[in-house]
Each structure stands twice: as structure tokens, then as C-alpha cells.
Amino acid sequence: MNKRYVFILIILLSINSMGFIAQDNSSLESTTDQSAGQIQNGIYLELGGNAGVYSINYERLFSLGKINIAGRMGFSLLSERLFIEPEENKGLEILMPFGANVIYGFAGSHRIEAGIGGTYYSHKVYAITMNTSNINNQPVSTDLVRKNEIWPNFNIGYRFQKTSSGMYYRAFFNGHLSRRFLADSPNSHSQYSMLTLDPWAGISVGYGF
Numbered sequence: 001m002n003k004r005y006v007f008i009l010i011i012l013l014s015i016n017s018m019g020f021i022a023q024d025n026s027s028l029e030s031t032t033d034q035s036a037g038q039i040q041n042g043i044y045l046e047l048g049g050n051a052g053v054y055s056i057n058y059e060r061l062f063s064l065g066k067i068n069i070a071g072r073m074g075f076s077l078l079s080e081r082l083f084i085e086p087e088e089n090k091g092l093e094i095l096m097p098f099g100a101n102v103i104y105g106f107a108g109s110h111r112i113e114a115g116i117g118g119t120y121y122s123h124k125v126y127a128i129t130m131n132t133s134n135i136n137n138q139p140v141s142t143d144l145v146r147k148n149e150i151w152p153n154f155n156i157g158y159r160f161q162k163t164s165s166g167m168y169y170r171a172f173f174n175g176h177l178s179r180r181f182l183a184d185s186p187n188s189h190s191q192y193s194m195l196t197l198d199p200w201a202g203i204s205v206g207y208g209f
Helices: 003-036
Strands: 041-048 054-064 067-079 092-107 110-127 143-160 166-183 191-208
Touching: 041 166, 054 092, 054 191, 067 110, 092 143, 110 166
Parallel strands: none
Antiparallel strands: 041 054, 041 191, 054 067, 067 092, 092 110, 110 143, 143 166, 166 191
């Protein structure tokens, strides 16, 4: 058989299979929604927490009886001028927390949650760029370069949330894992790194629908 027809047949069978899967999933979701009557989406403002100062987040909830799984994604913009008056404008810092929480309802609207995730952190730092054009020009001036990092983190806390749409609230403890580079001594040019845990906390106010 011509390879072109075999390729077309495979595409048609794949599309047909995807249609059956989508139909089965939609019928299953509608049945689950009607029986459970629980919210599936949430938008919340987080103060402190995984982005450090604040973040606006979206989460998607999947119900497993008394246990819910919530995947979250957030966004935050910060300026150094919020804390100090910098000598040089470093621009905006971008933070994007993400992760998943396991939520367990133990009494009505009272729930406990625990989760893991990370925070994408983009910011500018001072760095020395060495190349053939400036290697003999000492001292070499520093430049501002953008640095991108990901901080692993975890959280555990309390959530007050009804099964129907409406406001909900969170309070939690969280910690960031970060790697810090240190010099062996003040007069040494060699460096070593160590993994540190930075404890923090946060509160959230959101709306579920």
C-alpha cells in the first residue's frame, strides 16, 4: 500500500480515537460535576507566600471525595524601589509561583492543605563580563545582567472553603530552597555553594467558582 495512504489512514484513526476519548471525558466530567456540585476553579490574591511579597494566582481543583488536588499558577511583578531607593534602575523582577496542593476536608468547610512546587524568579544582578577586549583593563566595571532562577518550595496550612462557589481563605507556612554562593574567606577568589532553607508564610483571599 502507498505510504501516503497509510499515513492518512493513521491520522484519520487518531482523530477518530481522540473524538471518542473527548466524548467519554466530557460525559464523565458532566456526571462528576452534577453529582459532586463542587467548584473547579479559583482565583486568589496571595500575600507573602511563594512569591515572597504578593502574587495573583489561578488554581484548578480536581475532586477525589474528601481529598482535592489543586494545581496553581501565579504571577507577580516587583520593583526594587518598593524596598530601597536604588542607585541604578534594575527594572522589574518577575516571579511566577507554580505547584500542586493536596487539600483534605476534615469538618465542613475547614480543610488542611500541603503542597510542593517552585517559583520562577527573573531579576537583574551585577556581574563582571570578562573577554579579550577588557582582560587587561583592571578593574573591570560591572554590568547589569538578567538572571533566571527556580526556587523549589513547599507549604502546609489551613484553608476555609465551601463546596459551593464563593469566597475562600488560606493561611500557611512555606519554605524556599535556594543555593547560595559564598567565598572561602574575605580575601579568597574561590567560592563554594550551600543549599539553604528560607522559612516564610502567607495568607490568601480568593473566589472559587
